[in-house]
Amino acid sequence: MAGIKDVAKMAGVSVSTVSNVINGRHGKMGHDTLCRVQDAISTLKYVPNAVARQLQSGQIRTLGLIVPSVANPFWGNASQVIEKEAKAHGYQVLICNAERDPDTEAAYLESLYSSGIRGVILGSSPVSLDHLQKQAEKGMRIAAFDRNTQGIQQLLSCSISIDQISGARMAARHLVGLGHKRIGFISGPIGTSSRIARLDGLRAELAKVGVELDDELLWLGRNASGFGDSQAAELGRSAIRELMTLNNPPTAVFCINDMYAIGALSGARELGYRVPEDLSVIGFDDIYLAKVMSPPLTTIQQPLEQMSKLVVAKLIEALRTDGAIDDPYIEMRPELIVRSSTAAPNPRKA
Amino acid sequence: MAGIKDVAKMAGVSVSTVSNVINGRHGKMGHDTLCRVQDAISTLKYVPNAVARQLQSGQIRTLGLIVPSVANPFWGNASQVIEKEAKAHGYQVLICNAERDPDTEAAYLESLYSSGIRGVILGSSPVSLDHLQKQAEKGMRIAAFDRNTQGIQQLLSCSISIDQISGARMAARHLVGLGHKRIGFISGPIGTSSRIARLDGLRAELAKVGVELDDELLWLGRNASGFGDSQAAELGRSAIRELMTLNNPPTAVFCINDMYAIGALSGARELGYRVPEDLSVIGFDDIYLAKVMSPPLTTIQQPLEQMSKLVVAKLIEALRTDGAIDDPYIEMRPELIVRSSTAAPNPRKA
DNA sequence: AATACTATGTGTAACGTATTACCAGTTCAC
DNA sequence: GTGAACTGGTAATACGTTACACATAGTATT
Numbered sequence: 015m016a017g018i019k020d021v022a023k024m025a026g027v028s029v030s031t032v033s034n035v036i037n038g039r040h041g042k043m044g045h046d047t048l049c050r051v052q053d054a055i056s057t058l059k060y061v062p063n064a065v066a067r068q069l070q071s072g073q074i075r076t077l078g079l080i081v082p083s084v085a086n087p088f089w090g091n092a093s094q095v096i097e098k099e100a101k102a103h104g105y106q107v108l109i110c111n112a113e114r115d116p117d118t119e120a121a122y123l124e125s126l127y128s129s130g131i132r133g134v135i136l137g138s139s140p141v142s143l144d145h146l147q148k149q150a151e152k153g154m155r156i157a158a159f160d161r162n163t164q165g166i167q168q169l170l171s172c173s174i175s176i177d178q179i180s181g182a183r184m185a186a187r188h189l190v191g192l193g194h195k196r197i198g199f200i201s202g203p204i205g206t207s208s209r210i211a212r213l214d215g216l217r218a219e220l221a222k223v224g225v226e227l228d229d230e231l232l233w234l235g236r237n238a239s240g241f242g243d244s245q246a247a248e249l250g251r252s253a254i255r256e257l258m259t260l261n262n263p264p265t266a267v268f269c270i271n272d273m274y275a276i277g278a279l280s281g282a283r284e285l286g287y288r289v290p291e292d293l294s295v296i297g298f299d300d301i302y303l304a305k306v307m308s309p310p311l312t313t314i315q316q317p318l319e320q321m322s323k324l325v326v327a328k329l330i331e332a333l334r335t336d337g338a339i340d341d342p343y344i345e346m347r348p349e350l351i352v353r354s355s356t357a358a359p360n361p362r363k364a
Numbered sequence: 365m366a367g368i369k370d371v372a373k374m375a376g377v378s379v380s381t382v383s384n385v386i387n388g389r390h391g392k393m394g395h396d397t398l399c400r401v402q403d404a405i406s407t408l409k410y411v412p413n414a415v416a417r418q419l420q421s422g423q424i425r426t427l428g429l430i431v432p433s434v435a436n437p438f439w440g441n442a443s444q445v446i447e448k449e450a451k452a453h454g455y456q457v458l459i460c461n462a463e464r465d466p467d468t469e470a471a472y473l474e475s476l477y478s479s480g481i482r483g484v485i486l487g488s489s490p491v492s493l494d495h496l497q498k499q500a501e502k503g504m505r506i507a508a509f510d511r512n513t514q515g516i517q518q519l520l521s522c523s524i525s526i527d528q529i530s531g532a533r534m535a536a537r538h539l540v541g542l543g544h545k546r547i548g549f550i551s552g553p554i555g556t557s558s559r560i561a562r563l564d565g566l567r568a569e570l571a572k573v574g575v576e577l578d579d580e581l582l583w584l585g586r587n588a589s590g591f592g593d594s595q596a597a598e599l600g601r602s603a604i605r606e607l608m609t610l611n612n613p614p615t616a617v618f619c620i621n622d623m624y625a626i627g628a629l630s631g632a633r634e635l636g637y638r639v640p641e642d643l644s645v646i647g648f649d650d651i652y653l654a655k656v657m658s659p660p661l662t663t664i665q666q667p668l669e670q671m672s673k674l675v676v677a678k679l680i681e682a683l684r685t686d687g688a689i690d691d692p693y694i695e696m697r698p699e700l701i702v703r704s705s706t707a708a709p710n711p712r713k714a
Numbered sequence: 715a716a717t718a719c720t721a722t723g724t725g726t727a728a729c730g731t732a733t734t735a736c737c738a739g740t741t742c743a744c
Numbered sequence: 745g746t747g748a749a750c751t752g753g754t755a756a757t758a759c760g761t762t763a764c765a766c767a768t769a770g771t772a773t774t
Contacts, residue, residue, distance in 0.1 A: 017730055028754050033732060043752060059498060064478040065424075066730035069415050069759050083444060084459070085652075090440035094433060094461050106475065109434070109459040111444050125456065128414040148409060152365070247656045280656040302435075306597045306630040308658055367760055378724045383762060393722060416760035419729050 016058040025054040036062055068130050076106040077329065078126040078134035082114045082206075086243030086273055087301045088318075089137060092159075095322040096135060103330050114138065114205055120145040127154055133333045135159050135325055138206045143169050155337065157329040159321070161207040163343055171332040172342040174325040178208050181314040181348035182215025182268070185296050188312070188350055189266045190223050192358045194294060197227065198264035200253040200274050202235035202246060209270055212298065216268055231264050233257060243273060250277020251284075258285055258293070265359040266294035272301045275311055279355065290357035300351055309354035317346055366408040374404040386412055418480050426456040427679065428476040428484035432464045432556075436593030436623055437651045438668075439487060442509070445672040446485060453680050464488065464555055470495040477504055483683045485509050485675055488556045493519050505687065507679040509671070511557040513693055521682040522692040524675040528558050531664040531698035532565025532618070535646050538662070538700055539616045540573050542708045544644060547577065548614035550603040550624050552585035552596060559620055562648065566618055581614050583607060593623060600627020601634075608635055608643070615709035616644035622651045625661055629705065640707035650701055659704035667696055 018036075022029045027047060034042050035051045054060075068074045077100050081089040097107040108131065110122040119139060123146055126134060133155045136146075143150075143166045150156060150169045158166075158173035167173075189197055197220065204210055220227050233253040250269060254277070257264055269275035275297030279289055287293045289309055297304060300315035324344060331339045368386075372379045377397060384392050385401045404410070418424045427450050431439040447457040458481065460472040469489060473496055476484060483505045486496075493500075493516045500506060500519045508516075508523035517523075539547055547570065554560055570577045583603040600619060604627070607614055619625035625647030629639055637643045639659055647654060650665035674694060681689045 019730080029731080030733085030755085031753065034753095037732085041751095047752080059502065061474060061478045063480070063730055064475075065415055065419050065480045066759090067732075069413075069419050069730080069761095070732045072759080074415075083440075084434045085437060085441040085444045087435060087437055087440065090434040090437065093459075094435045097461055106458075108456075109443075111447055124411060125414075128411045130413070130415045152409060152411075245652075247653060251656060276653070277656050280658055280660075283658050302595070303597060303626070303653070306601060306627050308630055308633050310630075369760080379761080380724060380726095380763090381722090384723090387762085391721095397722080413760055416729090417762075419731090419760080420762045422729075 016060045017063070018060070021051065021054045021058055021060050024058065025050040027051060072130070074130040074132075075104055076108055076129075076131050077326070078108050078110065078122070078131050079137070080110045080112050080119055080122055080134060080139070081137040082139075083111055083243035084109060086246065086271075087303055088271065088273075088299045089243070091302065092137065092318055092322060095319055096326055099323050099326040100330075103326060105326075105330065112139070114140065114203075116140050116142075116145040120149075123149045123154065127152065133157070133329050135329060136161075138208055140205055141207050141210065142166075155329060155332050157325050157332070159325050160316070162211055164207075167343065170342075171337055172325070172328040172339060172344075174321050174328070174344050174346070175208070176316050176321075176348040177345045178211035178348075179215035179218065181298065181316075182212040183219040184348065184350045185268050185298065185314050186216050186219035187223075188352070188356065189268065189294060189296060190220070190225055192266075192294065192356060194266040194359050195225055196231065196262065196264045196266070197225065198231040198233065198257045198267035199227070199270075200233045200250055200257070200267055200278060201270035202249060202274070204234055212270060230260060230262075231257060231267075246271065246273035247277035247280070250274035251281035252277075254278040254281035254293075255285065258282065258287060264293070266296070266356070269295065269297050272297035272299045272304050272311060272313055275313065275355070276303065276307060279307060279309075279311070289355050292360050294356040294359070296356055304351075305353065307355070312353045312356040313351050315349045315351045317349075321346060366410045367413070368410070371401065371404045371408055371410050374408060375400040377401060422480075424480040424482075425454055426458055426479075426481050427676070428458050428460065428472070428481050429487070430460045430462050430469055430472055430484060430489070431487040432489075433461055433593035434459060436596065436621075437653055438621065438623075438649045439593070441652065442487065442668055442672060445669055446676055449673050449676040450680075453676060455676075455680065462489070464490065464553075466490050466492075466495040470499075473499045473504065477502065483507070483679050485679060486511075488558055490555055491557050491560065492516075505679060505682050507675050507682070509675050510666070512561055514557075517693065520692075521687055522675070522678040522689060522694075524671050524678070524694050524696070525558070526666050526671075526698040527695045528561035528698075529565035529568065531648065531666075532562040533569040534698065534700045535618050535648065535664050536566050536569035537573075538702070538706065539618065539644060539646060540570070540575055542616075542644065542706060544614075544616040544709050545575055546581065546612065546614045546616070547575065548581040548583065548607045548617035549577070549620075550583045550600055550607070550617055550628055551620035552599060552624070554584055562620060578612075580610060580612075581607060581617075596621065596623035597627035597630070600624035601631035602627075604628040604631035604643075605635065608632065608637060614643070616646070616706065619645065619647050622647035622649045622654050622661060622663055625663065625705070626653065626657060629657060629659075629661070639705050642710050644706040644709070646706055654701075655703065657705070662703045662706040663701050665699045665701045667699075671696060 084090045112119045135157045137159045155171040163173045297313035300313045304311040434440045450457045462469045485507045487509045505521040513523045647663035650663045654661040
């Protein structure tokens with residue numbers, strides 16, 4: 015374990031001089047001194063101890079990222095893009111799976127704080143952010159990702175999200191436009207801000223055009239306690255089985271995200287329903303799997319890459335400027351991607 | 365930002381006493397002292413600085429995890445399980461996406477090392493581990509996951525993997541057993557130990573039973589430079605299009621992992637081929653999506669949960685015992701999961 | 715009454731780096 | 745030839761925590 019002292023001894027200079035070399039203050043010394051130090055560094059395979067450095071400087075170039083579950087390709091992909099972007103800014107990312115549980119989120123936040131991390135990207139997460147108050151007060155900068163910021167802006171340094179409500183309305187409008195009148199809704203437990211908004215959007219649009227949303231067709235993660243996103247597809251499959259065996263089944267279903275939609279596709283086929291002839295399915299997120307499903311999934315797209323770049327840039331700016339940034343709360347426009355899982359309802363059954 | 369000194373001052377005791385409280389040495393002090401210190405801690409919202417702690421102790425309860433890509437559900441799910449398991453041992457996990465690039469892996473390893481992390485789980489990764497030598501020499505404990513350990517055991521503290529070769533042979537035997545004689549192989553670039561072993565296994569089994577493996581039917585990630593796993597499904601789709609438009613197309617394809625297989629399913633359907641009637645597709649890994657595909661995917665299962673538990677336990681043990689652990693190199697048995705994407709070849713075309 | 719022991723705390727030196735103040739030469743203008 | 749400015753470098757201290765040796769007082773034992 016070579017330390018800066020060993021390097022100094024070997025090069026015959028003081029530790030401060032070595033420190034100057036490491037930190038690029040080359041102007042402060044003679045050329046031969048510089049060379050001797052550099053030689054010593056490489057022969058000893060010396061790497062500065064980031065821990066000691068941080069303790070001294072109080073700085074650490076690491077961001078926290080709290081997501082519901084990297085097992086869900088949407089978040090897996092988001093994590094990857096965010097990490098890449100952070101790396102481009104010279105930051106590392108510590109990824110945490112919080113499973114949408116407030117206590118787990120709070121525990122991670124405290125742990126990140128105690129590691130010196132002062133910037134965190136919070137993905138999805140529950141409606142109330144009370145559990146984060148303590149850390150926020152102590153100076154943790156929090157950036158929200160994929161959630162609305164109603165009433166919690168004082169806790170947040172910035173936020174990036176799509177307009178969930180209008181996304182859900184686009185989906186609803188698409189289905190209604192095709193002629194559907196019996197529309198189902200499939201989701202896991204409605205605990206996060208984004209899920210609430212999506213359901214609200216669906217409700218609002220259907221109300222506006224005068225289509226009833228039958229409570230019987232709302233499937234909200236029954237028996238799903240403790241299930242993570244890796245089970246989302248399975249839940250979607252169970253859901254569609256229950257909905258399609260009702261006396262008056264839906265002709266179309268809106269799924270809270272693409273994973274549920276993928277499960278719904280699978281379940282519908284098992285029951286002998288053809289998609290989209292007998293049943294239309296629409297998802298949300300546009301994960302990369304949506305286009306390779308059969309049939310390819312109609313869905314609402316989130317501009318993931320742009321959102322990730324923005325959230326990283328904003329958060330780092332907030333960290334540098336001590337919170338004073340322009341335009342901290344951004345809502346992007348989602349987009350309807352029509353593929354082949356939606357069509358007009360089957361007249362025989364309608 | 366309250367430190368231990370502030371707590372000590374407020375409670376009217378020395379920093380040592382506060383340290384004792386924090387570290388659970390409650391027997392060393394009077395009851396009222398304990399209470400006063402605890403009060404001070406909570407009113408000041410004091411959280412011990414993990415960095416300073418680590419500097420002192422040289423210990424950090426964090427593991428590094430280097431994976432090809434969390435966007436691939438196999439690795440996303442693995443990351444999640446590993447993280448959960450590590451947490452149960454009181455460790456955090458720092459997840460890094462290395463995209464199968466040796467330089468990126470080396471950079472992450474150095475960065476992890478300088479953060480005081482001394483235990484890393486290395487997922488998949490290139491054949492040669494020369495790029496990791498430097499860190500390994502300095503005392504980094506490396507656990508290999510999902511790769512063979514031929515000739516690199518001195519670099520590794522432990523390893524957990526399935527027997528890739530026998531997994532691939534099981535797949536080949538299954539296809540041959542169904543009567544297939546023209547078998548294709550779809551993969552991205554063959555750069556990692558696990559991919560090499562899978563191809564070797566396929567070759568060995570086919571040679572054994574006297575079925576030719578036509579080079580024309582080997583699709584190895586053409587034009588795939590820089591593509592990550594989120595594109596694997598798309599690559600699978602391109603691959604199947606190329607293979608099925610040959611003069612003498614395959615009747616079955618073996619895909620390097622389930623993501624490619626999912627893409628192959630999609631591509632085959634687009635071309636009008638039915639799976640499994642016209643084409644059999646077999647994958648590898650058994651990600652949770654395999655069973656909700658249509659048709660559900662026949663695949664080779666890796667016992668992910670068990671493997672994850674083992675690798676975490678072994679690595680932590682290696683860290684604690686300074687490398688001396690029993691049975692460090694474990695190969696688990698993969699299992700053939702027969703679903704509905706494989707069947708006997710269509711006699712019309714055979 | 716002297717000794718030993720227990721319970722309860724305290725003081726301080728690390729840990730490895732960055733920063734600050736400082737010092738010894740050299741050069742140079744006047 | 746004298747002091748200011750500059751160059752190349754040193755030494756001391758701080759960062760927040762822990763570990764360990766030591767201090768103090770009260771109580772029990774001989």
